[in-house]
Amino acid sequence: MNVVETTAPVSIDNLKKYFTDKTTFFVINYKDSTLKGSKLLTYISNLDIPCDISFKDCSNEECFDMIKDYLNTSMIVNVPSLENAVIAILHQAKGLMPIIDKEFIEQNREILNKWISKLESLTLYNMHIIKDDAFKQFVDSFPVDDTKEMNGVNFISLLKHKNLYSFFQNTNQNSLKFYSHYFNEYVFKGKNLFSYWANENNPLFLLTYGIAEGLFKENEYVEMKNKTIQEFKDVSPVQ
Numbered sequence: 001m002n003v004v005e006t007t008a009p010v011s012i013d014n015l016k017k018y019f020t021d022k023t024t025f026f027v028i029n030y031k032d033s034t035l036k037g038s039k040l041l042t043y044i045s046n047l048d049i050p051c052d053i054s055f056k057d058c059s060n061e062e063c064f065d066m067i068k069d070y071l072n073t074s075m076i077v078n079v080p081s082l083e084n085a086v087i088a089i090l091h092q093a094k095g096l097m098p099i100i101d102k103e104f105i106e107q108n109r110e111i112l113n114k115w116i117s118k119l120e121s122l123t124l125y126n127m128h129i130i131k132d133d134a135f136k137q138f139v140d141s142f143p144v145d146d147t148k149e150m151n152g153v154n155f156i157s158l159l160k161h162k163n164l165y166s167f168f169q170n171t172n173q174n175s176l177k178f179y180s181h182y183f184n185e186y187v188f189k190g191k192n193l194f195s196y197w198a199n200e201n202n203p204l205f206l207l208t209y210g211i212a213e214g215l216f217k218e219n220e221y222v223e224m225k226n227k228t229i230q231e232f233k234d235v236s237p238v239q
Helices: 012-020 037-047 060-072 080-093 102-107 109-120 122-128 133-140 153-158 162-168 180-184 203-212 218-231
Strands: 002-006 024-029 051-054
Touching: 002 012, 012 024, 037 060, 051 080, 060 080, 060 102, 060 109, 080 102, 080 109, 080 153, 080 162, 102 109, 109 122, 109 153, 109 162, 122 133, 122 180, 122 203, 162 203
Parallel strands: 002 024, 024 051
Antiparallel strands: none
16 A cells, blocks of 8 residues: 555645555645645545545644534545544443543534434344345334435444444334435435445344345344344444
8 A cells, every 4th residue: 555645635746646556545634734624524525535634733622623524524435533533432422432522422412313323223224125024024113214414424434344333232222213315225425325334344234144145044133133243342442
């Protein structure tokens, strides 16, 4: 991998490095960048280059302001530092680990609850993609939420991280919703939710794949799902 340290906007000379070498990965120095917050997220989304953001020498306020913008943006981005920070914050907001910054969580409780609801409801989506009448009947028993709001869309960007899945401990089944727009439509940069859900780090999807391939029966699903999530209990949400 060819790592290029840069600021945003990225210079033409640095961009040329990516177009001539696709192994190029950009690390954006947030402190010295002209673009900040939501403008930087929009820039990264539109440019669509592999990158991360370094918050070296940034104040806590600068970091939390950026995380807030990330939580609320409707632009899909892939920024590992922000993804891992939000995974940790979601664990804290759900009571799965000690709260480091209570004020930030309380100030952003509304958007965090939306992330939690969408992520927890993916356990319904996981059953929805299994073509089985018993699962369909179970999924259909939950309320439908047809919202098309895209703020907080980067819940899909967390799904590739193994350290996310301990989040699914203590999921409140009574609060689950069937998010019809997210679950059925191609609304994620022309992709559907399955494109993000089906990955090798997702133990819940792997259980679903096992059912589809006949590796085990439907009535074993819930027991195996609970066991799998329990195994993630001791996994740190921060890598």
